[in-house]
Amino acid sequence: MKITISQINPKTLDFKYNFTLIQQRLKESDVDSLVVFPELALSGSPLYDATKYTQTYEESLSFAETLSQEKKDFIFGLPIHQNGEFFNSLAFVENGELKALSTKKNLNQFDKGFTSGEGFTLVEYKKQTIAFGFLEDLDDYLKKEDKANVIICCSNILFTPETQKKLLTELQPKIRKAKTPIILVNRCGAEGSYIFNGSSFFMLANGDLSKQSPLFEENSLQIDTEKTEKYNQSPLPRIEKMYHAAVLGIRDYFHKNNIKKALLGLSGGIDSALVVVLAVEALGKENVIGILLPSEYSTSHSITDAEASAKKLGIEYHTIPIKENFNAALTALQPIFEGKEPNVAEENLQSRIRGLIIMGIANKIGAAVLNTTNKSELAVGYGTLYGDTNGAIGTIGDIYKTDVWEMSKWINRNEEIIPWNSITKAPSAELRPDQKDTDSLPDYDVLDKVLFLHLEQSKSRQEIIDEGIDPQTVDKILRLVKINEWKRHQVAPALRMSNSALGIDRIMPIS
Amino acid sequence: MKITISQINPKTLDFKYNFTLIQQRLKESDVDSLVVFPELALSGSPLYDATKYTQTYEESLSFAETLSQEKKDFIFGLPIHQNGEFFNSLAFVENGELKALSTKKNLNQFDKGFTSGEGFTLVEYKKQTIAFGFLEDLDDYLKKEDKANVIICCSNILFTPETQKKLLTELQPKIRKAKTPIILVNRCGAEGSYIFNGSSFFMLANGDLSKQSPLFEENSLQIDTEKTEKYNQSPLPRIEKMYHAAVLGIRDYFHKNNIKKALLGLSGGIDSALVVVLAVEALGKENVIGILLPSEYSTSHSITDAEASAKKLGIEYHTIPIKENFNAALTALQPIFEGKEPNVAEENLQSRIRGLIIMGIANKIGAAVLNTTNKSELAVGYGTLYGDTNGAIGTIGDIYKTDVWEMSKWINRNEEIIPWNSITKAPSAELRPDQKDTDSLPDYDVLDKVLFLHLEQSKSRQEIIDEGIDPQTVDKILRLVKINEWKRHQVAPALRMSNSALGIDRIMPIS
Numbered sequence A, B: 001m002k003i004t005i006s007q008i009n010p011k012t013l014d015f016k017y018n019f020t021l022i023q024q025r026l027k028e029s030d031v032d033s034l035v036v037f038p039e040l041a042l043s044g045s046p047l048y049d050a051t052k053y054t055q056t057y058e059e060s061l062s063f064a065e066t067l068s069q070e071k072k073d074f075i076f077g078l079p080i081h082q083n084g085e086f087f088n089s090l091a092f093v094e095n096g097e098l099k100a101l102s103t104k105k106n107l108n109q110f111d112k113g114f115t116s117g118e119g120f121t122l123v124e125y126k127k128q129t130i131a132f133g134f135l136e137d138l139d140d141y142l143k144k145e146d147k148a149n150v151i152i153c154c155s156n157i158l159f160t161p162e163t164q165k166k167l168l169t170e171l172q173p174k175i176r177k178a179k180t181p182i183i184l185v186n187r188c189g190a191e192g193s194y195i196f197n198g199s200s201f202f203m204l205a206n207g208d209l210s211k212q213s214p215l216f217e218e219n220s221l222q223i224d225t226e227k228t229e230k231y232n233q234s235p236l237p238r239i240e241k242m243y244h245a246a247v248l249g250i251r252d253y254f255h256k257n258n259i260k261k262a263l264l265g266l267s268g269g270i271d272s273a274l275v276v277v278l279a280v281e282a283l284g285k286e287n288v289i290g291i292l293l294p295s296e297y298s299t300s301h302s303i304t305d306a307e308a309s310a311k312k313l314g315i316e317y318h319t320i321p322i323k324e325n326f327n328a329a330l331t332a333l334q335p336i337f338e339g340k341e342p343n344v345a346e347e348n349l350q351s352r353i354r355g356l357i358i359m360g361i362a363n364k365i366g367a368a369v370l371n372t373t374n375k376s377e378l379a380v381g382y383g384t385l386y387g388d389t390n391g392a393i394g395t396i397g398d399i400y401k402t403d404v405w406e407m408s409k410w411i412n413r414n415e416e417i418i419p420w421n422s423i424t425k426a427p428s429a430e431l432r433p434d435q436k437d438t439d440s441l442p443d444y445d446v447l448d449k450v451l452f453l454h455l456e457q458s459k460s461r462q463e464i465i466d467e468g469i470d471p472q473t474v475d476k477i478l479r480l481v482k483i484n485e486w487k488r489h490q491v492a493p494a495l496r497m498s499n500s501a502l503g504i505d506r507i508m509p510i511s
Helices: A015-028 A048-052 A054-067 A135-143 A163-178 A238-256 A270-283 A300-313 A323-337 A344-365 A375-380 A401-411 A420-424 A444-456 A461-465 A471-483 B015-028 B048-052 B054-067 B135-143 B163-178 B238-256 B270-283 B300-313 B323-337 B344-365 B375-380 B401-411 B420-424 B444-456 B461-465 B471-483
Strands: A002-007 A033-036 A074-082 A085-094 A097-103 A121-125 A128-134 A150-155 A182-186 A188-191 A194-197 A201-203 A209-212 A219-224 A262-265 A288-292 A316-319 A368-371 B002-007 B033-036 B074-082 B085-094 B097-103 B121-125 B128-134 B150-155 B182-186 B188-191 B194-197 B201-203 B209-212 B219-224 B262-265 B288-292 B316-319 B368-371
Touching: A002 A015, A002 A182, A002 A201, A015 A054, A015 A074, A054 A074, A054 A085, A054 B461, A074 A150, A085 A121, A085 A128, A097 A121, A097 A128, A128 A135, A135 A150, A135 A163, A163 A182, A163 A201, A188 A238, A194 A238, A209 A219, A238 A270, A238 A368, A238 A401, A262 A270, A262 A344, A270 A288, A270 A300, A270 A401, A270 A420, A288 A300, A288 A344, A300 A316, A300 A420, A323 A344, A323 B323, A323 B344, A344 A368, A344 B323, A344 B344, A375 A401, A375 A444, A375 A471, A401 A420, A401 A444, A444 A461, A444 A471, A461 A471, A461 B054, B002 B015, B002 B182, B002 B201, B015 B054, B015 B074, B054 B074, B054 B085, B074 B150, B085 B121, B085 B128, B097 B121, B097 B128, B128 B135, B135 B150, B135 B163, B163 B182, B163 B201, B188 B238, B194 B238, B209 B219, B238 B270, B238 B368, B238 B401, B262 B270, B262 B344, B270 B288, B270 B300, B270 B401, B270 B420, B288 B300, B288 B344, B300 B316, B300 B420, B323 B344, B344 B368, B375 B401, B375 B444, B375 B471, B401 B420, B401 B444, B444 B461, B444 B471, B461 B471
Parallel strands: A002 A033, A033 A074, A128 A150, A150 A182, A262 A288, A262 A368, A288 A316, B002 B033, B033 B074, B128 B150, B150 B182, B262 B288, B262 B368, B288 B316
Antiparallel strands: A002 A219, A074 A085, A085 A097, A121 A128, A182 A201, A188 A194, A201 A209, B002 B219, B074 B085, B085 B097, B121 B128, B182 B201, B188 B194, B201 B209
């Protein structure tokens, strides 16, 4: 049997766009090939509360009916409305006629609003039996007697650097046991914080991987289920996957929201130096604008490093000192600040003035701001709310500081794209004289180790101490993580790269 | 059988506090009374991802064991860890000995991390049979043959003005059919955005309500299941319930986070005039500070109305004109703004300067900022991100503008507490000369009607037009709701008063 895996990047609720994408793929496909699209290919995903609106189902039905005018054989995902209930569904169409439906039974976090359906469906096609359904329902199907010649799974799997390996490892013994080849079709692309994995594949009945689509990119992959060639995987290193994921996340955020220009503050530090590289890769240098906002506490190397970044990349940049605005704010606040010790209030003012100026430019020219907060900072609240945490999208908010350095070094593997000085110097917020991050925080290698154990592995205090970290450091870090939860409810939503993205996967009580 | 309904207000993850609260109630209770506490009484709720940490279960077990030293009979909720799985559980303790457990089967949105358990449990107690379990599992229990003399349900029901009526109306026919009296024990109080309903009750086997605890407040209610007296409900009007809910939400936010002082901007408009009344009621006038931040576009009545508010309530207030800060920002931005038409950028700068100054004061004196954005504004994005939308907690973010007026009039029913001028004048953001909200938005009565149909009743475009609203107005409003979704991911979390709280219950795709 000939099958085409059509790994596409639909836009949420843009039925017309997705319809055109699917129609184009059908027109291009071989006459005798069954074309398989991902879960919710017609509507895009996640749908969130759009599942509650009848308009969603009306548009879906209308475009689905038009699709059937293509006299082709295909499977595609769409939301359907039946007898007052809403289902996440897959339609099997043969020669333009609806032949069978599968409705998702085991609903996941994105299926809010859908009713639990029937799971896998068996269908006769070209004298063979196909079992088709959602990945979430595969285990239920495999528990029953398997009568199919081939299994087709559609899904919307989220990216993490470990996703694909974990999926293949878990699937292999099940498929070996079932002795039935499986085709898994994923979507790719990003929607808001969510990055989808792509990497659709064909796995042989013996559990060997036979063909695989690329990570992240749209692709058509031709399968002949009779052929049993083996695919030799050479997965990208973790940091490279995350780099491409961040670039994709930025690109899709801007393209899908029809925003052309990206703005970001360039401090001369490593975070903004990395993000500007990601942004230029995603949007082109002509669409990225850097803003340097030096204060009286900025060191001269901060300014020269930031300028070096901008010049190396060839982007437009502007320098706007914040001293006058800081003084104006201090003058206004003088009646209240008078007689009180300097504290975090003065530091935060500077960050918020930077936010104010960047947002002012963004509003004036119709650009969107890229947030440059990393996961380590976000976790311990090292950053000013309504200042550092501003932005339309958090680009590295699910990337630890130690990974920010690693990614930067990888970017510089052949050539100094990021100033080496930004990579090697001690991190500083430069909000008071001679300030260093380590004045308030442990060294980042210790911090990130504790955060990884606590956030990714859900280790409690004692379990982290048992890993050899001293109790005072553990207590300090866990306290910072706890008391800064409230901030994470108001920061720019970050591109998700793990199963513990702060504010997305991991939410804790505020009180 | 004598039962004490112990409606308490636990603090999330403050096991020691909750333990003391429960212990105190047990000490006060009659020797022959079974004392019933709400779901997760020992841990508080929602637990969010704290369910993933073994520390949560260790603390829970340790305090539960200490509780059993009270040689009393009681039922209380706690998270438990059994054979590597986590359950939302109820423990039935008789004379200090654990007699039975019920583990929640039908998990809800707050039960992330828990495994589905066994549902209701039957237990013999004082020669009678008690069926006890979670409200979510009641329907499953009632489907089986009911053998109990009394049903005891524990729960954590969220407040909306309609919650209690809906609950009683749905329960009544089920209880009439089962012919078994039921006791339902809810928690009260607020945690972050969530306000819990309280209103625990005893319903007779004939479906009549016999006793009921108050909305929102902690309370002990004595029940004798042999007595069949009927309770005459006189529920508060909707707007009064919402008033008390907002006051409770503010009070619990500050008390549970150990924050004493609240700050808010006073514009002379109705929203801040209402919120300052709520804050004074919640925290006392000595803990509320108003900041007047007039600009060159502020009308004289704005200042006099804001001052009148502050003086009437007897709170500390300060006036800080923003003109110099606005000019400093415009000067800094001049190289970029030059030659471009004035637009929303200049307006937003003023709002963000206000936010900067209020946050500066908050950071200096260790206060938290009350956000004053209402639901109508939040829905259509009428407000500046990182300015108007700032705050630790959104006080009226789930209250429509038309309800803001109604609540204000109710507050003034006997005496002018809110300046009548703030209530009657046309709403204006005062960010440019002679600006009115209606320059950008339809009248609030039309806006709120469309929003109610769209948000609370999930009506699509055509269904709203069919209700008699003109298509242009509907399109304009739905477009604003859609394109401002991204802002709602970064605003102060609002106290929840409906099943469609923006950013809490209702989340939509950003793109």
